[in-house]
Amino acid sequence: MTKVNRNSYFYRNWPYYAMLVLPLAYFITFKYLPIYGVTVAFKEYNVFKGIGASEWVGLDVFKHIFSMESFYTALRNTFLLNGLDLIVGFPAPIVLALLLNEARFALFKRISQTMLYLPHFISWVIIGGMVYQVFATNYGVLNLLFAQVGLGPFPFLSDKNHWLVTYVSVGVWQSAGWGSIIYLAAMTGINRELYEAADVDGASRLRRIWHITLPGIRTTIIVLLILKIGDMADIGFDRPYIIGNVMVREYSDVLSTFIYRIGLQSGQFSNATAVGLFQAVVGLVFILSANYISKKTTDESIL
Amino acid sequence: MVRRSRFTLADGMIVGVISVCVIACLAPFLHIAAVSLSSSGPITSGKVTLYPVGLSFDAYTRVLSDLAMLRSLGFTVLLTAAFTALAMLMTTMAAYPLSKADLKGRSVFMYVIVFTMFFSGGLIPEYLLIKELNLLDKAAVLVLPGLISPFYMIIMITFFRSTIPASLHEAAEIDGCGKFGILLRIVLPLSLPVLATLSLFYAVGRWNGFRDALFYISNQNLYPLQLKLYQMVMNNLISEVTLAEGAAVKELIPESLKAASIMFATLPILIVYPWLQRYFVSGLTLGSVKG
Numbered sequence: 347m348t349k350v351n352r353n354s355y356f357y358r359n360w361p362y363y364a365m366l367v368l369p370l371a372y373f374i375t376f377k378y379l380p381i382y383g384v385t386v387a388f389k390e391y392n393v394f395k396g397i398g399a400s401e402w403v404g405l406d407v408f409k410h411i412f413s414m415e416s417f418y419t420a421l422r423n424t425f426l427l428n429g430l431d432l433i434v435g436f437p438a439p440i441v442l443a444l445l446l447n448e449a450r451f452a453l454f455k456r457i458s459q460t461m462l463y464l465p466h467f468i469s470w471v472i473i474g475g476m477v478y479q480v481f482a483t484n485y486g487v488l489n490l491l492f493a494q495v496g497l498g499p500f501p502f503l504s505d506k507n508h509w510l511v512t513y514v515s516v517g518v519w520q521s522a523g524w525g526s527i528i529y530l531a532a533m534t535g536i537n538r539e540l541y542e543a544a545d546v547d548g549a550s551r552l553r554r555i556w557h558i559t560l561p562g563i564r565t566t567i568i569v570l571l572i573l574k575i576g577d578m579a580d581i582g583f584d585r586p587y588i589i590g591n592v593m594v595r596e597y598s599d600v601l602s603t604f605i606y607r608i609g610l611q612s613g614q615f616s617n618a619t620a621v622g623l624f625q626a627v628v629g630l631v632f633i634l635s636a637n638y639i640s641k642k643t644t645d646e647s648i649l
Numbered sequence: 650m651v652r653r654s655r656f657t658l659a660d661g662m663i664v665g666v667i668s669v670c671v672i673a674c675l676a677p678f679l680h681i682a683a684v685s686l687s688s689s690g691p692i693t694s695g696k697v698t699l700y701p702v703g704l705s706f707d708a709y710t711r712v713l714s715d716l717a718m719l720r721s722l723g724f725t726v727l728l729t730a731a732f733t734a735l736a737m738l739m740t741t742m743a744a745y746p747l748s749k750a751d752l753k754g755r756s757v758f759m760y761v762i763v764f765t766m767f768f769s770g771g772l773i774p775e776y777l778l779i780k781e782l783n784l785l786d787k788a789a790v791l792v793l794p795g796l797i798s799p800f801y802m803i804i805m806i807t808f809f810r811s812t813i814p815a816s817l818h819e820a821a822e823i824d825g826c827g828k829f830g831i832l833l834r835i836v837l838p839l840s841l842p843v844l845a846t847l848s849l850f851y852a853v854g855r856w857n858g859f860r861d862a863l864f865y866i867s868n869q870n871l872y873p874l875q876l877k878l879y880q881m882v883m884n885n886l887i888s889e890v891t892l893a894e895g896a897a898v899k900e901l902i903p904e905s906l907k908a909a910s911i912m913f914a915t916l917p918i919l920i921v922y923p924w925l926q927r928y929f930v931s932g933l934t935l936g937s938v939k940g
Contacts, residue, residue, distance in 0.1 A: 355753065361828035362746035366758065369743035369797055373762055376794045379778050380770025386777065397777060445667055450660050454667075460926050461671045467918055467929070469857030471875045471883060475911040476677045478886035479684065479904070487680055490695035503890045523674065527930060551659055583860050588883065593891045602772075609773045610864060622771025630768050 387620035407620045417621060420604035423597055424625075427586065428578045430514045436574060438518045439525030440567065444555060446526060447533050462523030473520060474588035478503065481512055509594040516589060528570070529563055536562035568644050576636025579629040601625045678915070685709065685908035692904045708909035717869070718913070721877040724788075725856065728873060732792045733852045739796045740847065744805035745832050766799045772864070779865055790865045791858070791873065798854075801847050808843040809836060846928045856918070878914050882907045 351357060382397075387407055389400040411417050442462070449455045465473070480488055481502035492498035502512045540558045549557070583602040590598025599607070601621060609618025679699045684692055688703035696702045712718055746752055747759060769775075775794070784790040813836055821831045837844065859875040866872060872880070885902050 359752070359828075362749065362752055365742040365746050369739055370758065370761070372739060372793075372796055373765060376775075376778070376796075377765040377769065380774035381768070383770050383774025383777055386774060396781065442670065445663055445670075448663050449667055450656065450664070454664065458667050458671050460923060461674050463926065463930070464919075464922060465674060467853055467857075467922060468915065469859060469875050471857075471859050471879045472911055472915050475878065475882050475886065475907065476681055478883070478890060479908065479911075480677055480680060482886070482890055484889075485693065485695065485904070487695070487698055491698070493695075519673065519677075523670075588859075588879070591887045591891050605772050606864070610776060615773050615777065619771060619773040622773060626768055626771055633767055 384619060384623045384626075386616055387623045389616060391615040391619075393615075403616075407616045408624070411617055411620050411624070414617075416599070416604065419596065420599050420601050420621075423586075424581045424600040424602075425578060426597065427510075427513060427600060428581060430510065431517055432574055432578075434514050435517050435521065436571065438522040440529055440563075442522050443526040443529035443533065443563075444559060446530060447559065448551065448555070459523070459526075462526070464523070465520045466524035468520070470584035470588045473516065477512065477516055477589055503591065504593040506594045506597045509590075510597055513586070513589055513598070517585065529566060532563040532566040533559060565644055569640060572636045572640045572643075576633040577629075579625060579632050678919075681908045681911050681915075685905055685912045687905060689903050689905060705905070708903070708905040709913075711906055712909045712913050718877065718881075718910070720870070721872050721874050722913075724871065725874040728788065728791055729852050729855045732795070732855045733848050735792060736796050736798075736851045737844065737848055740798070740802050740805060740851075741832075741837070741844075743797055744802045744809060745836065747802075748806045748809035750810075762797075762799050762802070776864060785865055786868045786871065788871055791855075791861060791871075794861065795854070795858075798851070801850060805840075805843055805847060808840060813839055842928070842931060846931055849925055849928050853918070874914050878910055882910050 356363070386397055386400070388402060388404060389397070389407075390403050391397070392400045446455060446459065449458070478486075480486055483489055483499050483501050483504060486502070488502070489499040492500065500508055502508045536558065540562075541554060544554050544558060579601075581600045581602055583606065586598050586600045587603045587606070590603065605618045605621050605625075608614045608621070676699065680697075683697050683699055683701045685708050686701035686704055686706070687697045688705040688707075691697050691702035743762070747755060747762075749755065770778075779785055779790055779794070784793070817835060818831060821835055826834065857875060858873065859879060862871075862873050862876040863879070866876065882902075886907065
């Protein structure tokens with residue numbers, strides 16, 4: 347028996363380590379074991395042998411996926427959809443925040459904000475249900491309204507180019523309100539005296555926005571922009587999977603849905619793992635570069 | 650904003666544009682609600698826009714008499730409650746020790762955890778793990794893999810550090826309070842805002858979660874509401890668009906029933922949302938303070 351030193355660091359602090367046991371076990375099991383599982387990308391996965399005993403095949407799996415045309419389509423679409431989201435979806439919350447910041451009547455502003463944040467809390471399944479009822483070609487309410495003014499019908503869900511418009515607008519609808527919060531928070535940090543001084547100088551509203559508000563949130567805009575660019579290779583599953591359909595697959599099939607399709611639906615585990623690993627590595631490169639650029643330009647690390 | 654007495658044309662335009670945005674936000678909900686409450690004649694002839702035509706509660710009667718739907722709702726409520734409780738427990742157990750700046754090994758632990766935010770094994774290795782753990786088609790698969798969000802954990806660490814003074818810890822320790830006692834009696838009671846916010850985030854995430862159930866659950870009795878809704882409504886809506894484009898569709902499920910099912914799954918969120926909205930918003934601003 348060794349004598350317990352009551353003043354030793356671990357004697358005093360063991361409860362902290364005891365608390366960490368389960369959380370760390372969680373991360374090792376559910377996050378790090380799958381990282382070990384990416385070895386499947388270098389193996390000929392055999393269901394009966396399991397991951398460990400399957401045979402190594404080197405880079406054969408990668409050679410195979412890099413020769414698949416559907417892989418390049420999914421890769422292109424991932425950047426295409428994310429790129430459109432960046433061009434249209436990124437400025438939307440900034441514009442909305444500027445409008446809300448300029449709005450009179452506190453009560454009107456507060457109620458509007460509550461309504462505008464709502465779509466963020468609705469699941470993609472429900473949004474998908476609404477989208478298919480609102481945008482459908484034959485009976486969707488939007489096309490019925492267009493028909494009344496003699497336009498359409500527009501195949502919003504079944505023609506690939508129209509579908510891109512649908513996909514992007516639904517994204518703006520879902521996230522612009524919620525995205526404006528962070529800019530509004532940044533705007534509250536702007537010194538009030540600047541506005542008062544501008545008022546004394548007789549600056550117009552647009553001039554105040556351009557010379558005070560926008561510069562005041564510039565750092566926030568740049569950081570979020572870099573962060574968004576860093577996420578370019580990463581795309582959620584729910585939105586493209588639920589809003590997409592076979593008619594528009596040429597644009598709606600992205601890496602996440604492609605992995606699901608070839609992996610879980612067709613059972614090509616090694617191929618799907620390799621695509622996933624490729625995406626994860628490209629994603630990591632993007633996010634690290636974004637962090638580096640962010641540090642250089644704004645002195646703020648995003649990691 | 651600087652107070653100016655006159656309500657100018659520009660003010661009017663701003664109010665107008667914001668109002669248009671708000672209407673665009675709410676219109677889809679109103680439309681679905683209107684369809685769910687209308688009778689089938691006006692719906693198919695395109696008369697229903699934002700208010701019900703030929704008021705009818707048939708669709709809701711059918712949804713509420715669908716036992717599978719009700720069971721799915723009950724299961725999702727239990728699942729969400731269990732998941733939220735366990736996730737908060739695990740997140741607190743991770744965040745509290747890691748909020749101590751002088752904890753030995755802290756940076757290693759943080760690195761191990763934060764790394765998983767930027768790199769993951771991906772869908773297939775995760776699926777194979779779940780399979781080897783024998784969790785496929787078990788309710789536990791909808792609980793265990795998502796228990797700790799590193800992002801929420803960092804929000805909690807930031808909160809613990811910024812709002813609870815170190816002197817309070819020292820005073821409690823001098824009074825003979827143990828580490829667990831300090832957490833339970835001092836830190837947690839002072840952290841109710843962040844606990845409420847993160848619980849809500851976890852609960853909404855679980856309630857809206859669809860993808861893990863799609864991947865891992867094939868037993869219909871264990872379908873959460875979102876997957877149930879997807880199988881019942883979305884599959885039907887998608888096939889109407891893709892298979893029957895242009896042709897006359899023989900409808901398998903009436904429009905109003907689909908709309909009522911969507912409303913059925915949306916109402917719980919719509920009901921709690923206005924009351925809890927401020928907690929959601931405060932969570933986002935908490936998150937912008939970095940840990």
